[in-house]
Amino acid sequence: MFLDGANLNGGNPMYVTDPYSQLWTDHGRENGDLGYPLNLRSRLSGGQWQAFERGFVFNRDGQAPYAVTRPVSDTWTRQGRENGPLGWPTGQRVTCAASPSSPYQTFDGGIIAVDGAGRATLNPPAPCPETTRAVNGDFAQPSGTGPTTITASPGMPGGWSAARAWPVTINTPTTTSTALLPTTRAPAPAGKSMLKVCSTGAYNGLAQAFAAPGTGSPAIAYVWVYVEQGRIGVGIGNGGSTGLSAQSTQTGRWEPVTATSGNDPGNEIIITTLDPDGACYYLDTVTVQNRT
CATH class of the missing domain: 2.60.120.260 (Galactose-binding domain-like)
Known part of the structure; x- marks a missing residue:
């Protein structure tokens, strides 16, 4: 049962409050990719978090909250979430221009990208399959002058x-x-x-x-x-x-x-x-x- 911003799970209201509520709404609330809340927003070292059926919302103290949803959230959890080598999320999910089914998300220590089949990949060379517009972006070609x-x-x-x-x-x-x-x-x-x-x-x-x-x-x-x-x-x-x-x-x-x-x-x-x-x-x- 859902009532006034709360998931009444077993009679225990799980409210989603500001600043998480707007982000949850942007993701479709209980019918979106986060789903119902599973706990109340809670403190952890350096920030706050809240768990949902299909992902999380995290924020560092003094910074905006970021939603991490499946399958990125599953991979991030296996890596130890904010305490693992990837660290905290540093942005919302980004959709690639030529492949909207292949989003990616950045973290302190890397990136998780999703391919067209819905598989999450750690630290791809480039997050989107489009050809880069930068020239010599892999630094493979010297200028000819040396150092x-x-x-x-x-x-x-x-x-x-x-x-x-x-x-x-x-x-x-x-x-x-x-x-x-x-x-x-x-x-x-x-x-x-x-x-x-x-x-x-x-x-x-x-x-x-x-x-x-x-x-x-x-x-x-x-x-x-x-x-x-x-x-x-x-x-x-x-x-x-x-x-x-x-x-x-x-x-x-x-x-x-x-x-x-x-x-x-x-x-x-x-x-x-x-x-x-x-x-x-x-x-x-x-x-x-x-x-x-």
């Missing part, structure tokens, strides 16, 4: 990084060095490369214009990054108006960072430092895909 070091100020040319199609962008006085190295992200095919970037100063790093300004569809950028020191921001948008819409949250481990262009066309991606002390980081894969 690079650029010392420059705003208004001076940045030059190329060690990876083809990834020029250095400069917004504050900086020394930026880049090098292609064997990737440390596992699993990885033999010979897979990553790009190491170290930049002093804030808002320096890489930029790639993969289409003309004003062209393209709204897009999502998906970046696998290992931050050694500092923080990085990621943005995708329309030419020179591209701003940052996501940032790294960890150091000393690989994490996926997902940025969106909102309703603007996506034709340029930027990856920059955020702090005056700069940052050192490694990029394994960058994909850019149309957003639904």
Whole structure:
């Protein structure tokens, strides 16, 4: 029996209250992919959670709640949920543009994607089957210059990084060095490369214009990054108006960072430092895909 936001399971009301109630409504309430609540919203270390018939809602203290539904929730549970290597969810489920039956969801330590047959997969190379719009996003092609070091100020040319199609962008006085190295992200095919970037100063790093300004569809950028020191921001948008819409949250481990262009066309991606002390980081894969 269901009454006034409660599942009267065995006579015990299981209320869904704000801020979870709106998210539950967005997912179709008791008839949706979460189903009826199974317990009351409860505290856990660092946040709160509530169980439902077909998934969970979790939120860190001070952050928005995220729904994790089947089959992603089953895989996440087998991995230990927030206490396992994947950690907490960092976004809602995202639907791929060309394959709406294949959503994915990001977590602190990785990603879970669902294929067309409804099977959940941990940490696929790219979350959607569409071809990426970024150029040399797997860093397989060198620029031909080898490791690079650029010392420059705003208004001076940045030059190329060690990876083809990834020029250095400069917004504050900086020394930026880049090098292609064997990737440390596992699993990885033999010979897979990553790009190491170290930049002093804030808002320096890489930029790639993969289409003309004003062209393209709204897009999502998906970046696998290992931050050694500092923080990085990621943005995708329309030419020179591209701003940052996501940032790294960890150091000393690989994490996926997902940025969106909102309703603007996506034709340029930027990856920059955020702090005056700069940052050192490694990029394994960058994909850019149309957003639904």
